[in-house]
Amino acid sequence: MTITTTDSTPTATPDPQKRSRRTTRASVRGLRTIGMYTLSVLVGVAIWQLIAMKYGSSLVASPRETVSAAGELASDGTLGNSITASSRRILIGWGLGVVVGAPVGLLVGQIKIVRQLLEPYIEFFRFIPPVAFVTLAVVWLGIGESSKVVLIFYTAVFIVTLNTSAGVMAVHESKLRAAASLGASRRQILQRIVLPSTVPYIVTGARLAMGNSFLTIVSAEIVASQVGLGSLIWTSRNYGRIDWVFVGIITLGILGFVYDRVLRVTAIRVLHRYGAKV
CATH class of the missing domain: 1.10.3720.10 (MetI-like)
Incomplete structure (x- = not known):
């Protein structure tokens, strides 16, 4: 009698779609952070300009x-x-x-x-x-x-x-x-x-x-x-x-x-x- 054994342990295979989604989310977060930093700097420069205009050089x-x-x-x-x-x-x-x-x-x-x-x-x-x-x-x-x-x-x-x-x-x-x-x-x-x-x-x-x-x-x-x-x-x-x-x-x-x-x-x-x- 021949006994055939099979490995039932599932093999984890990388999911390209999941990896792509993670990369996309990371890129979006990075762009959002850069955008917030840029906005913050622009607001600060605008306030600085207004103060300079008020008090003079x-x-x-x-x-x-x-x-x-x-x-x-x-x-x-x-x-x-x-x-x-x-x-x-x-x-x-x-x-x-x-x-x-x-x-x-x-x-x-x-x-x-x-x-x-x-x-x-x-x-x-x-x-x-x-x-x-x-x-x-x-x-x-x-x-x-x-x-x-x-x-x-x-x-x-x-x-x-x-x-x-x-x-x-x-x-x-x-x-x-x-x-x-x-x-x-x-x-x-x-x-x-x-x-x-x-x-x-x-x-x-x-x-x-x-x-x-x-x-x-x-x-x-x-x-x-x-x-x-x-x-x-x-x-x-x-x-x-x-x-x-x-x-x-x-x-x-x-x-x-x-x-x-x-x-x-x-x-x-x-x-x-x-x-x-x-």
Whole structure:
């Protein structure tokens, strides 16, 4: 007797129509988002134009005057040099703040004695704004790059540390006990449970630190710099060029938007398995 066996398990075959519909929906959502962004920008520019018409160019530069001033500053290299100088200072200081703040936050959240030793200093210094240290930074480090980088580092490191430690302490105790009961060492618990759960907090801290770094760079460059967007804004005041001031302010906003978007996209693509959905 011959026994014939057949595999009754259905084989999943890709449905071209479903894939096409998903692609179409994604395209529609993308176009809708772009359309809303464009509409928002156009409304903002229209309001800006109305305000400029009401108060005059001596107080508020119009969009056309700002674009013209941007072209003027770009043609002689002032705008490009300012963007490069400010970006370099922000990225170095912010990067150092993330590199130092994340490990310190892990230690503070994970080890009680480290938290007890460092918490008084963290709670004390994080309430002192970086602007208060501008004069000391210039006296101690000079008017070169070091003073600006250190101020931005000071801005970023406490934000990243606090967010990271909050992420560590938010890990549920049952997970830690379960891992310990299965024989996991402290290092394995840190690598396999604590760190993956803390990644979204680290990314959020990095984004907040980036925003605060832009706040710090302006005050630092006003006091001790000849090149940079903060210096450009201050120098424009001396020449009575309101349109240059608007160029500097808008450039800061655009740079911040771009850097934050790059950080978000990078975090989602590289750290998505850890729940980085910012």
